[in-house]
Amino acid sequence: MDHIKAIAFDLYGTLFDVHSVASRCDEQFPGRGQEISNVWRQKQLEYTWLRSLMNRYIPFEHVTEEALRYTSRHLGLALDDETCRSLSDAYLHLQPFAEVPDALRELRQRGLKLAILSNGSPHSIGAVVGHAGLRNSFDHLLSVDPVRVYKPDNRAYELAEHAFGLNRTEILFVSSNAWDATGARYFGFPTAWVNRGGKVFDEMGQKPDWEVNGLDALVKLLGAAG
Amino acid sequence: MDHIKAIAFDLYGTLFDVHSVASRCDEQFPGRGQEISNVWRQKQLEYTWLRSLMNRYIPFEHVTEEALRYTSRHLGLALDDETCRSLSDAYLHLQPFAEVPDALRELRQRGLKLAILSNGSPHSIGAVVGHAGLRNSFDHLLSVDPVRVYKPDNRAYELAEHAFGLNRTEILFVSSNAWDATGARYFGFPTAWVNRGGKVFDEMGQKPDWEVNGLDALVKLLGAAG
Numbered sequence: 001m002d003h004i005k006a007i008a009f010d011l012y013g014t015l016f017d018v019h020s021v022a023s024r025c026d027e028q029f030p031g032r033g034q035e036i037s038n039v040w041r042q043k044q045l046e047y048t049w050l051r052s053l054m055n056r057y058i059p060f061e062h063v064t065e066e067a068l069r070y071t072s073r074h075l076g077l078a079l080d081d082e083t084c085r086s087l088s089d090a091y092l093h094l095q096p097f098a099e100v101p102d103a104l105r106e107l108r109q110r111g112l113k114l115a116i117l118s119n120g121s122p123h124s125i126g127a128v129v130g131h132a133g134l135r136n137s138f139d140h141l142l143s144v145d146p147v148r149v150y151k152p153d154n155r156a157y158e159l160a161e162h163a164f165g166l167n168r169t170e171i172l173f174v175s176s177n178a179w180d181a182t183g184a185r186y187f188g189f190p191t192a193w194v195n196r197g198g199k200v201f202d203e204m205g206q207k208p209d210w211e212v213n214g215l216d217a218l219v220k221l222l223g224a225a226g
Numbered sequence: 227m228d229h230i231k232a233i234a235f236d237l238y239g240t241l242f243d244v245h246s247v248a249s250r251c252d253e254q255f256p257g258r259g260q261e262i263s264n265v266w267r268q269k270q271l272e273y274t275w276l277r278s279l280m281n282r283y284i285p286f287e288h289v290t291e292e293a294l295r296y297t298s299r300h301l302g303l304a305l306d307d308e309t310c311r312s313l314s315d316a317y318l319h320l321q322p323f324a325e326v327p328d329a330l331r332e333l334r335q336r337g338l339k340l341a342i343l344s345n346g347s348p349h350s351i352g353a354v355v356g357h358a359g360l361r362n363s364f365d366h367l368l369s370v371d372p373v374r375v376y377k378p379d380n381r382a383y384e385l386a387e388h389a390f391g392l393n394r395t396e397i398l399f400v401s402s403n404a405w406d407a408t409g410a411r412y413f414g415f416p417t418a419w420v421n422r423g424g425k426v427f428d429e430m431g432q433k434p435d436w437e438v439n440g441l442d443a444l445v446k447l448l449g450a451a452g
Binding site: 186 | 272275276278292295296300376379408409412429
């Protein structure tokens, strides 16, 4: 990976655990937290894709609330507006995966430029990263909001290329989301898939260049190749 | 509904039961048919949306095969190329829902123009409709293939407007898929959602104009309003 000068990370599910909202859901609906979190996340993703296709972009926080409203009706759970907002706010306080802070520090020490490229709004990204004390780990926090379309549309990936001022072949894209890694690969980024849960990759005509089980493994991989 | 002059139907899940492939899957993988069918259908949909967003259209039959390949790996089932093709061919032999043939006949007798507007390729649509003996029920069989993008992109819905030569407000769009009914509604079609299974509608800022539990109920609704 000698040619890699910068890394763009996906946020949700890659650096931060989206299912850390499950405990908040479980306080509100005892015993249902994980189930709610699973349906909620799936619908949140679907709504970003569908709204992009329909050319009906709204910011990620609103998509998140709409997906939670669907989830509560689908699971037959009563949800008032206040609880909906309060649970959705849990997406602003996600926990980073355990190895992430150390791994980011090591990558920066090697002189790599780092960015987040996320479907989240600037406010969401800032809040999540700020609460985790990781603001200084990144050169750029990039939201798709200026282009008003969600990943895996090419216009989203272009934001990282422009921010770094590098050719896409010099930017490693890192995501736990197989569909996101697929989109990045089609765009032309060298791509690493973070597969923490022994999942299988998607079948859309692309494979990641590297597969790792965490960011610590990514640091080792970059060290070995560098 | 006096102003309705034509009806465009979604095919998969609306006129024809996508889960009629479960019995073929069950012959191949005993006891797993319904589970395979559920994952397969979900991934098939996701791949149509994601490929559209990535501008990487491939025909629906190929998406169907890719989705089945993912499904078999996800569920840990061995799937050779021949079995993959053979099971995917089950999507060419779907069963119509029981009330569909009579309902189509009644709608035509009232002078309405009828079309299918489907993500399926021309070959897939023709095969499904032909095997069910319903070819003569439709004035148009419309595939998204010429525009190389899947629903709910507006370019797909425009195909029905052009084929009928009518204003979109004169064309009733009928789908069991809430995301499809949402896209059609944003496009400007009056829209009926066929909800056979007591599902909840999606939360993407639209509601269907009508909700029915089958095509027989739609016939009654049109009769009552006409």
